Amino acid sequence: MTDPQITLYRLQACPYCERVVRTLDRLGIEYRSRYVEPMHSERNVVKRVSGARSVPAIVDRETGVTMSESANIVEYLEGTYEDAGAAGGA
Template identity: 30%
Template sequence: MGRLILLLNFIFSPSSPKRTVEAQREIDAKTQNLSLYRLPSCPFCVKVRRAMKREGLNIELRNINQNNGYREELIREGGKRTVPCLRIENPDGQVQWLYESKDVVAHLQQLVKVA
């Protein structure tokens, strides 16, 4: 099932928006302190990654199956092993862990809207 999800995602991949270099830099600055903990074939993670592509967001992807450190950090600091999970490091150093794909997508769309 996971391979089918990845194949369909590849075939029907959304387009990134056309922005000026300056506008993209502004968006990149807003997303530089974000990391997405994920599994490659998780349908909810694919949903978030598609939203990222649709909005043209460059966010670090952290595969918890390929890197034990990411998985352990997610459990230790986020509180559970659930993905997708967006790690948000605020300017004051506080870290927020946002679970649920619809909440993550809404947060990312809000970032772009404010830009």
């Protein structure tokens, strides 16, 4: 089994993170969750991958995209993967 192409950096009980999780689940996208430090100043792993310490953040190995901010992530996921599933029947 291969690793999921998307890694989601998130916090426990974070409503913005949950918004991204709901979108990933709705689109049927496999992903790996990495829970990060609650203290903003200690989120060095997120800073290394995305350039900022904010969550949620995703890394999509399939497309090479790394981004944060839940609204941007949801828009990206829908734009990139929503049509992919429907393309076969169109």
